[in-house]
Amino acid sequence: MAQTGSPRARGKAPKRPRYGRWILLIIALIIINNFIGISIYVYRIWETLPPVHELKEWHPDEPLRIYAADGSLLQEVGPQMRYALPIDQIPVKLQESFISAENARFYSNNPLYYPVSYPGIIRAALVDLIHMSPVQGASTIPEQVARNFYLTPQKTITRKIAEILLAYKLADHFSHKQILELYLNKIYLGQGAYGVQAAARTYYGKSVEQLTLGEMATIAGLPPAPSVLNPVMNPDLAKKRRAYVLKRLVNRGYITRAEAAKANAEPVLSRFHAQASDSAPYVTDWIASWLTQQFGSDFTYRSGLKVYTSIIPKDQIAANEAVAVGLENYDMGLSSMDPKIYRGPVARLSGDALQTALTGKRPDALPPHDPANLKWGVVITANSKTATVSLEGKKNINMTLRDVRWARLRFNSPLPSQVDSVLHSGDLIWLRPYVHAMTAGAGQEWGANVWSSAGKDPGWQLTQIPKVQGALVSLDSRNGAIHAMVGGFSYELSHFNRAVFAYRQPGSGFKPFVYAAAMDAPALLASGQSTYMTPQTPIPDTPLSITLPDGQVYAPTNYSKQFSNTPIPVWSNLAYSHNVPSVRILMDIGIPYAAQYVQRFGFPAKQVPEVPSMVLGAGDYSPLQMARAYSVFSSGGFLPHPYLITKIVNGRGTQISLLNCPMGYAPPPQQTAIPPGVAYLMTQMMQQVIKIGTGVAAQSLGRNDIAGKTGTTNNENNAWFNGFSPRMTTSVWVGYDDNHTMGRWAAGAREALPIWIHYMRTAMAGYPATGFFRPPSVTGPTISGGSNVIGVSDYLAGYPPIAPTSSTASTSSGAGTDTGSKLMDTIKNLF
Template structure:
């Protein structure tokens, strides 16, 4: 009698449901939005859960059969509700006077995962039945099974089979073995109890239950079951689950939330195509991790790389560990040290200077507007070199006194205004401007240096390329925005100067041991009292800024070339492996000449210190240096002298 009454109630509910919903529009199954990198590889779902949706064809057949055998063996026979299972569950729940057994089919569980909470009430159960019937009416069995496998919870923060496979076995779902599939299929019934990391014995017992059910249903034979039961499982978490680009994902999520709302992110199924390159991001992660592993755990860092040609963010790390600090230092202002010098020297070229012009490094003082006396000094034990530098060597050696003297000649106001053309704001017109007096962001430094690689064109930062809805309709599509900042010849000459930093005699020459003969240019930077360490540089394809320091302005006590430089070099080496080799564009009006660093004239064979320099045609030195000819006549050595042997005041 009891069964008859319960059966009648359920049939009445079904009838009512069909009567009220038959003409309703197709329900939209909530889908987490997905972010893709520039090559179409999924980075991470943007839902509230850690979930990556995959197709049924991407799931191993073993797992599909295991989940059906252990959760709902009649899945392909019923219409969403298993009457025998419901009667059994109702009887037990009435007897216990509380919800203790569900009797839910895979369709019901899918309905609960998609539309309902986990509250254990009769009202929620009735809602589950309605949604289950609606799912069966509008979707095929395979579609429902796909939804289920992508939404079930496996513990360890993993939702769906793809994330579960990566969480417990460090691999994609398609690569799971029978033994691994059976273990995962057993977890959803009680995730906390069957977690193999926490309770491996319970997980193993549950796996054996799943294998037994699979054999009983005829999915596997005795021999396969025995081999799977004996297989030793290796548990491993892939770094993918933590997120290979958490700071970048947070940036994307914030943008989407403001423009489309959080509900659209979590349930709208947006497809977000970005500029990030996961291959480069992995290279950045490795470079930062290896570069800082021997240092204080509280020491922070930021790395951002952009496409030199269009400003697209290719890699981004906003801190050492996103789990402990979500603050994105890529957008935090810090003093850049000598990495700011190229912008002032670009103005010097525009104003008529050449790379071969010479400026004396000696003690000099300036009276400031407030009456104070400013005396610039050089890095190192000796505050002055007491000799002349060509502008190129001054940059290669990072001479501070020469930079300040050139800035004084140009005028700090003019230099500050000129620097802001490169995308900076609030640059202070002070004499120490080229030494990094004004605070800037790593992202702005990467974009500004890209101007030199990109023929003088500035590109706005961009990271969202296209957004579509779940049906493929384009909601927005963004193109690079560029403007000319400097001429092509100016850009090339600065690039040539910065290439010298990475050559013999430059402050970054040691980095060649990391990335070999790859074409690159860059600049070291260290602020007063060693509070900030920088390296900013570029190749024809990538511009990258690396900052290392403490959040609370503690002294790093290490120069930029020593700690930030190797991180930059390792990133460039790794990120460039898949990129075609190329050179910087050289305008037709540029001439390359070997210049004697002592005289600033065209070098002869006798000049011991010479370097290639770039000039706008007509501005190059016309005279040849004969200063060292007599000194080297009759010499038995190789003709290479330290500067102090060949220099005279």
């Protein structure tokens, strides 16, 4: 058959353009370009990364910790709770729990899984893609360490790349164990706890080595969501997470199924454990403030300082209660002869506010925290005989007329006879545990109401936040160690530490210092006087007028506004706190001499006014100064340096000097400030204050080794009791911050003394009554014929009332010892 068509048609088909090669080339160029761009991008991130080798010297920021004398934690002050432990001190099972839960292939050397898990990243990326949001993480333990130390938790591609790069850096500089140690000490585990030791203490009140397997698994389950998986806030979720961790432990061969089952059966009993008792807030506040002034905030609160104090917890708790209840009693009219009124409820709730309060939500009308010993309540119903009150929304209690009887509604109104005349539905009120008040020293002029607990379950009593304030300082008489300090009714309501910074007139509480000056024979003779006084020296109690240098006439009067027709012995003047004879004593020995002498008790010269009313407490002194001064009598003549801080140690265990600390430890004094004989005679006289004088209520303690002196100022602005035993000295002040009167019948015996008694009952418990040391320089009987009269022969032997000689002056112008080194050694041995 003949061929048809053109020659071109009969030849080869024409070649088509090769677009595939160009497409592949373009794709390759794009990939290369992107690779170069990504490399540059990653390199720039790499260049910005910090060096990780510095973590070899890493120590966590640890808060300031302040400890009591028995080693218990008083306060922890700082932004975070951290403890650093070497990996060898962290239980292996706890390590394995975290590895199982967070990074099962942590100890693998496969580059696919360590230090970064690429399968994990792919898996997380797919999950995130499905949900169109970053819902799952894939960070290994090295990556988490990198993020915790250097990066933010914000989920971005840049941060993830930086995290991966830092993980490689960490793996290059640190071993697996070193990385795990950093992780377990840095990871946040909720409730302000960073690291496993902090978590163990926070949730279980234990150290890590004391944790059970179930507790370890619970803590190991926290990192993904500490607030959601928190065993305190969500025990059910925490239990499920614990089961997951235990299952992973079994799968990895770290524990057996039997061990897992036993751990799963453990009840979730976790609760928030406050590590610090916070029982001495005025003390810890003073310490933190002083440290901040000395070293700055960053060093104080982040360097792991440990401050060891002289505070005795049981004494401090007793002091807190004594001051709180005593001030409440005054404000409720239970310890005052002046009528007091109930100022009404904090607020009257209704509607939603009432309903939410009944479920336990704290009403906005209240301060953020309950002050002192008070609890808030809401009245549900009230009738003439009883009221039902919701106690902080936790339980309902019944209150009777006994519990509200004190609540006089007006000054001139009678005490209420029906409960519903005081309480009404919706009232937001303050409550305290009920206390019994009984009169100590009943039948005597200066008897006072002293309270006691009503038993194991005393019930609740209506009260109110007192407007009056108070302070208490108690210290070791010989070495000055402060065992308890309270600076006000409630630290929550006022941070001002009145024990240290409130300078108030001490009233008759200052008399003993001037009386001591009058009986110090060597000092008086050295000053040019020809005589000195003994406890039996009679002093006229008749009207007195003194013309002052400016021409004004000063005419002191007694508290009773009455005078005696016969002279009164010095000891009796002090016991009954007569004012006019005290001024006569001062004028007799001379104001300049007395002003100089009282400085031996630690009072700065600038605080001592050289006026006739000095003996009646015209100067201003703090409770801390008064306690220190009275300790001279208690210690047998020694003036101690009051201290709170015994030792400060930094995070590395190095002790910090206390040289510049005004309340840092100082050795006990080796020389007396006044003769021991004078200290003893003054102590004997102040024992009479308690036996027959203004302090008779203290007899309720049933001890014969206590002494002290009341103090009340003009217009009853301040009330004091300063008292001591052979071991401790305690000063109590009560008054208003604005210094206005506490009422016509207010007095140290009624307002301050009950607080002192309540505190000393606890503080002296366990100490036998040993009596006060009697120096050999004091001769004669202390009590004549069994009567409460100090013997006339009580005087300092060896110092007859004669004119001084040059030798007497030269040997008596110092501290005032009386019988030499043997006597000093005898006194020192007692302590």
